[in-house]
Amino acid sequence: MFELDSITAGYSGSVVLRDVSLWVPPRSVVALLGANGAGKTTLLRVASGLLKPSAGRMRLDGVDVTGKPPHVLARHGVCHVPEGRGVFPHLTVRDNLTIQATGGSAAEAVERAVSAFPILGEKLNQQAGALSGGQQQMLALAHAYVIDPSHVLLDEVSMGLAPVVVDEIFESLAKLAASGCALLLVEQYISRALELADYAYLITRGGIEFAGEPGELDGDQLTAKYLGTPLRS
Amino acid sequence: MTDLLPFLVIGLTTGSVYGLAAMGLVLTYKTSGIFNFAHGAIAALAAYAFYEVKVVRGLPWPVALLVAVVVLPPLVAMLMERVTRALAGATTTMKIVATIGIQLIITGALLAHYGAAGLTFPAFLPADTIELFGVYVGIDQLVSACVAALGALGFFVFFTFSPLGVRMRAVVDDPDLLSLAGTSPFAVRSWAWLIGSHFAAISGVLLAPLIGLDALLLTLLVVQAYGAAAVGLFASLPMTYAGGLLIGVLAALATNVVSGSVVLSGLPPAMPFLVLFAVLLLAGKRRLVDIGATRPTPPQPPLLGPRTARIVALVVIGIGIAVPFLVGAKLPVYANALVFVLIFSSLQLLVRTSGQVSLAHAGLVAVGAATFSHLAVGAGLPWLVAVLLAGAVAVPVGALVAIPAIRLSGLFLALATFGFGLLLENVVYRTGLLFGASGSLPAPRPDGLGGDLPFYYVLLGFAVAGVLLVAAVGRSRLGRLLRAMADSPTSLATLGLGVNVTRVTVFGISAFLAGVAGALYASQGHSATGTPFTSFTSLTWLTVLVLCGAARSAAPLAAAIVFAVLPAYGGGEADGSSGWMPVLFGVGALLVALHESSARRGRSHVSAEWPTGSRAAERIGSPGRAAARERVAHRDVDSAVRVRVGAAGGAR
Numbered sequence: 001m002f003e004l005d006s007i008t009a010g011y012s013g014s015v016v017l018r019d020v021s022l023w024v025p026p027r028s029v030v031a032l033l034g035a036n037g038a039g040k041t042t043l044l045r046v047a048s049g050l051l052k053p054s055a056g057r058m059r060l061d062g063v064d065v066t067g068k069p070p071h072v073l074a075r076h077g078v079c080h081v082p083e084g085r086g087v088f089p090h091l092t093v094r095d096n097l098t099i100q101a102t103g104g105s106a107a108e109a110v111e112r113a114v115s116a117f118p119i120l121g122e123k124l125n126q127q128a129g130a131l132s133g134g135q136q137q138m139l140a141l142a143h144a145y146v147i148d149p150s151h152v153l154l155d156e157v158s159m160g161l162a163p164v165v166v167d168e169i170f171e172s173l174a175k176l177a178a179s180g181c182a183l184l185l186v187e188q189y190i191s192r193a194l195e196l197a198d199y200a201y202l203i204t205r206g207g208i209e210f211a212g213e214p215g216e217l218d219g220d221q222l223t224a225k226y227l228g229t230p231l232r233s
Numbered sequence: 234m235t236d237l238l239p240f241l242v243i244g245l246t247t248g249s250v251y252g253l254a255a256m257g258l259v260l261t262y263k264t265s266g267i268f269n270f271a272h273g274a275i276a277a278l279a280a281y282a283f284y285e286v287k288v289v290r291g292l293p294w295p296v297a298l299l300v301a302v303v304v305l306p307p308l309v310a311m312l313m314e315r316v317t318r319a320l321a322g323a324t325t326t327m328k329i330v331a332t333i334g335i336q337l338i339i340t341g342a343l344l345a346h347y348g349a350a351g352l353t354f355p356a357f358l359p360a361d362t363i364e365l366f367g368v369y370v371g372i373d374q375l376v377s378a379c380v381a382a383l384g385a386l387g388f389f390v391f392f393t394f395s396p397l398g399v400r401m402r403a404v405v406d407d408p409d410l411l412s413l414a415g416t417s418p419f420a421v422r423s424w425a426w427l428i429g430s431h432f433a434a435i436s437g438v439l440l441a442p443l444i445g446l447d448a449l450l451l452t453l454l455v456v457q458a459y460g461a462a463a464v465g466l467f468a469s470l471p472m473t474y475a476g477g478l479l480i481g482v483l484a485a486l487a488t489n490v491v492s493g494s495v496v497l498s499g500l501p502p503a504m505p506f507l508v509l510f511a512v513l514l515l516a517g518k519r520r521l522v523d524i525g526a527t528r529p530t531p532p533q534p535p536l537l538g539p540r541t542a543r544i545v546a547l548v549v550i551g552i553g554i555a556v557p558f559l560v561g562a563k564l565p566v567y568a569n570a571l572v573f574v575l576i577f578s579s580l581q582l583l584v585r586t587s588g589q590v591s592l593a594h595a596g597l598v599a600v601g602a603a604t605f606s607h608l609a610v611g612a613g614l615p616w617l618v619a620v621l622l623a624g625a626v627a628v629p630v631g632a633l634v635a636i637p638a639i640r641l642s643g644l645f646l647a648l649a650t651f652g653f654g655l656l657l658e659n660v661v662y663r664t665g666l667l668f669g670a671s672g673s674l675p676a677p678r679p680d681g682l683g684g685d686l687p688f689y690y691v692l693l694g695f696a697v698a699g700v701l702l703v704a705a706v707g708r709s710r711l712g713r714l715l716r717a718m719a720d721s722p723t724s725l726a727t728l729g730l731g732v733n734v735t736r737v738t739v740f741g742i743s744a745f746l747a748g749v750a751g752a753l754y755a756s757q758g759h760s761a762t763g764t765p766f767t768s769f770t771s772l773t774w775l776t777v778l779v780l781c782g783a784a785r786s787a788a789p790l791a792a793a794i795v796f797a798v799l800p801a802y803g804g805g806e807a808d809g810s811s812g813w814m815p816v817l818f819g820v821g822a823l824l825v826a827l828h829e830s831s832a833r834r835g836r837s838h839v840s841a842e843w844p845t846g847s848r849a850a851e852r853i854g855s856p857g858r859a860a861a862r863e864r865v866a867h868r869d870v871d872s873a874v875r876v877r878v879g880a881a882g883g884a885r
Contacts, residue, residue: 050409074415082413088406095399102415106396143414 001026002047002078002151002182007056009046016042018206019056022184024151029183031197031214033190033222039206040186041083044153047184048080049073061150075102077150079143081157086140089129093120093139096128100143113142116172134165141169144176152176153184170196190222239368240485246370246378248481250439251505252474253381255461256388257432259473262462263405264425265317268644270332270772272458274339275309275430276437277451280354281343283438284446287355294357301438306430313430314423316827323830325643329590330779331826333772336452337819340769343448345813351447358442377439384435385474388428392470401425449769453502453655457484459648460505463512480505503659506652513641513649536785549790553693557686563801564685565757570797571692572754575699577789577796579746580778582703585788586712587739588719590647592771593634593654597744599766600657601627601751603667606674606761616679620756624749631744635737654768662763673762676755688757695753699746700789706742707786715739773815776822783825 002024010016016039024030034040045051047058049070058066060076070080088096094110097120101109114121117138123131128139137157144152154173158166170192177183177196187193194200194214202210202222210217258272269275279301286297316335320328358373365375392398400421403411408418436458437451444450457480464476484504491500537545556567576598583591604626609619634653641649662668678688706712714735717725722732755761774796781791800814 048413050413069417070409070412071415071417074413080413082410086410086413088403088410090406091399091402095402098396098399099403099411099414099416147415 001059001061002184003057003059004043004047005057005059007043007046007053007058009042009051009053009056011042011051016206017046017053020203020206020208021056022201022208022211024182024184025199026150026182027180028198029177029185029196031185031187031190031193031200032203033187033193033200034203034209038203040203041155043203044080044082044155044184044186047153048078050080077148078153079147079149079151080153081140081143081155083155083159085133085136086143087128087131087136089127091128092125093128093131094124096139097142097146100146102147104147109146112145113139116145116175117142134161134168137161137165137169138172141172144181149181151182151184155186156188158187158189237486237489238366240489241482242365242368242370243374244482244485245478246374246481247440247443247485248478249378249381249385249474250436250477251457251461251481252477253384253432254436255458255465255473255477256385256470257429257436258458259462259465259467259470260388260392260401260425260432261313261429262467264401265422267317267320267328267332268467268648269313269429270329271313271336271339272429272433273452274336275306275433276440277343277448278309278339279305279434279437280441280446280451281347281448283441284347284352284354287357294355298357298438302431302434306434307427309434310423310426310430314419314426316823317422317426318419319827320830322833323826324588324833326584326588326590326779327826327829329644329647330776330822334776334819334821334823334826337772337776337815338823340448340452341813341815341819345816347446347448349447349449351445351450354441354446356442373442377443381436381439384432388432389470389474397421397424449767453768457481457505459652460508460512463509463516463648466512466516476508480508483508500660503656506655506659509652510649510656513645513652514636550693550697553696554690557689564689566798566801568685568689568692568757569754570793571689571696572750572757573793573797574696574789575746575750575753576774577778577792578699578703579743579750580774581786581789582706582739582743582746584775584778585782586703586707586719587715587736589736589739590643590650590775591634591740591743592647592651592768592775593657594747594774595766595768595771596654596657597627597631597634597747598751598754599662599667599763600630601748602676602755602761602766603674603751603763604748605752605755606676609677610675616677616756620749620752623752624745624747627744627748627751628741631740631747632737634744635740639733639736651768651771654771658763658766658768668761668763672764673760674755676752676759676761678756678759692753692757695749699749702742702746703789704786706739711735711738769815773818776818779825780818780821 004020004022007017007020007022008015020039020043022030022032022043032040032043042051046053049065049068049072052067056066057064060073060078063076065073065076068076074080088099091099094106097109097113098106100113110121110124119135120139120142123135128136131139141154141157157173158169161169166189170189173183173185174196183196185193185197194217197214200210200212200214200217201208202217210221254272254276258269261272262268282305283294283297283301286292286300287294313335316331320331323331356373358376361372362369363372363375364370392401400411400416401424403414403416404418404421404425411418411421441451457477460480461473461476464479465471465473484501487501487504553571557564560567576594580591580594583589583594601623605619605623608614608622609616612619614622634650663670663672668674677683679691682688682691706715714725714730714732717730718732718735725732751761751766754765774792777792777796778788781788781795784791795818800812
């Protein structure tokens with residue numbers, strides 16, 4: 001169970017999140033939806049410790065982790081796959097995996113990553129920056145396979161990828177969910193995210209607008225929130 | 234060829250040590266984003282620590298070596314890591330000022346404690362020579378070169394293959410991502426600082442036997458590392474080491490070429506700066522991107538309202554007029570301070586108004602001083618004409634410094650100007666163009682106003698005129714462009730306004746003021762000499778100005794008082810660049826830099842104190858008719874919004 005309780009956070013003078021509460025129950029998939037600039041990425045950055053909230057508490061399996069730095073949270077099983085390409089471009093694929101293993105066995109890390117994404121096995125000695133976008137995203141996602149995280153935070157992992165690659169990424173997300181770790185999913189493919197999700201949160205201008213099961217979410221209402229204007233019929 | 238071989242071998246042995254120092258510099262810069270101007274000072278500190286233990290305490294040399302290269306570096310690394318962490322999010326200027334502050338602290342303390350005269354460094358390696366490729370090489374030199382080469386090679390292997398080395402490269406790529414992967418970037422940086430400090434300390438102990446124990450020379454000689462680092466474009470470690478070798482060889486060959494010429498004797502030590510300058514001028518702009526995003530400084534509302542400010546200014550001028558009757562024999566001190574008001578005004582124009590760090594300022598002042606003497610004594614021009622022409626001559630020199638400014642910004646501009654200043658100091662000062670071989674030229678005072686009292690008022694007139702000029706520039710279109718440029722060069726370019734002409738113009742105006750100040754300084758002291766205008770002085774001036782930054786537009790005045798007046802009442806030092814004063818300035822500048830960056834971080838938490846990033850607040854608070862119009866406009870907008878809000882409320 002990952003609990004974010006009344007989080008307020010922002011950057012240089014502007015408040016992005018106001019009093020946001022969100023739960024990620026164990027072994028569940030939570031979809032976090034919202035328009036551009038609503039605060040989804042900021043919420044994930046708070047959850048993984050990259051951004052300290054100015055108010056509110058965070059609890060991980062009952063332990064207060066508010067204000068803990070990201071590397072401590074990572075060692076407690078929080079795995080954040082950030083927006084963009086979460087790889088070290090000047091390092092080889094093997095070096096990237098070694099770092100993801102956090103001091104664990106490098107050989108085992110490579111084995112796990114290759115069994116999840118076989119294509120990485122052919123690229124071990126290439127620079128990560130030279131991989132295609134899809135392969136880079138797989139390398140970033142491999143982090144969730146290399147360690148055994150309790151919670152995986154995914155920030156638009158399908159962004160800018162070819163449809164066939166997106167399919168592959170979503171398959172791997174389903175596999176991750178089936179393996180028993182909880183996912184907090186920020187996605188642009190709303191319907192695919194909702195298919196996968198057990199719970200959904202809708203965030204609008206830094207506040208939670210809706211929280212519940214995907215079935216309860218009204219499609220028109222969702223569109224309206226994304227477009228920022230109420231739909232007139 | 235064979236007669237060049239000895240120089241080649243000597244060049245390679247010293248170059249190897251430069252390469253090692255440069256690798257430490259590049260490592261810490263890449264991993265932390267802070268370019269450590271104090272790198273050379275750390276080397277000097279280690280060499281002096283060795284001297285202290287071996288010579289002063291009389292302990293055997295292995296103990297001294299242990300203290301210098303094993304015990305000392307971790308302490309330095311700890312300090313540097315703490316400073317780096319505190320500087321996260323600071324502006325480039327503050328990052329530069331912070332490490333320059335540390336350099337001043339270390340070098341200033343060494344100079345004040347051990348004196349400026351060089352000491353003999355105890356040789357601890359065997360001085361026998363062996364024959365190598367037909368050249369006799371000292372065993373000590375060979376050992377130094379090999380130690381440095383092994384260190385460089387070992388580090389390269391470590392950096393490429395070890396888990397910690399991989400993490401160091403990862404921290405260069407993306408520190409946030411590294412922390413998400415469960416490794417603390419701070420821990421990795423601490424290791425980088427540790428290794429960097431060790432390399433600096435080792436190179437200091439290896440270089441000291443070759444050049445003697447001279448704090449300034451050691452600090453600057455390990456600055457050879459800058460040139461080597463530039464060859465590696467501040468990124469590639471093997472190329473950096475190769476750059477060290479290249480600079481060593483070039484300097485040795487230059488020694489051969491210029492031997493016998495007094496004028497060019499400064500060329501070999503200036504070689505790294507020629508290399509640095511050349512690389513910065515020639516390398517592609519995209520290859521020299523400063524690490525760490527630079528955010529614009531938030532606007533600073535003026536301390537006083539326009540009317541109060543005007544009254545305060547008049548009171549200050551009144552005090553200036555009254556000073557001769559209050560201070561008695563200390564009048565020359567205050568006359569000097571007036572010259573420094575001009576110097577700091579011209580520096581303020583660059584550093585504060587346009588956000589460009591120039592470390593060649595002392596060089597420009599020296600150019601003014603020497604030119605004045607040539608014109609007034611040599612060509613026999615009237616005093617006032619000579620002073621103004623001295624300023625005019627400094628303008629093209631300032632424009633020459635501005636060439637890198639057009640292409641580079643932030644850190645690389647600071648490095649290029651530093652290199653230029655050292656080049657002036659080492660090569661041009663002693664030529665007939667400036668001070669000549671004797672190093673000193675006569676400088677007259679104006680006819681009829683030559684007494685200390687009348688000349689004081691002449692200087693007061695120049696100081697007031699200079700301050701008014703800078704204030705006028707600040708209010709003019711150019712000033713607006715400068716502030717806009719400091720905020721966002723990109724948006725200025727999208728508006729169709731080129732920044733190149735603006736940058737050169739501001740350097741030109743600043744150089745003119747500096748040149749005039751140089752002429753006045755010479756005139757006040759009856760002689761023009763380059764001694765007070767070293768690169769070390771440039772660094773001190775910058776830190777003093779930053780130290781007085783809280784005084785806003787009155788900072789030049791405050792800086793002049795701190796730099797030129799206070800020391801006269803303290804330990805009796807001539808001015809702020811001697812004795813323990815640089816140490817105090819260094820501490821002060823470091824604290825100011827740390828305070829400013831922590832204040833910036835404080836604002837990055839939620840607060841409504843700075844609602845916008847624009848400079849409207851500064852503009853509105855400032856005197857002048859345009860600002861008054863804006864104030865009125867804002868009041869109108871405010872009330873209009875309130876009316877509209879009221880109407881909306883009523884409609885609901």
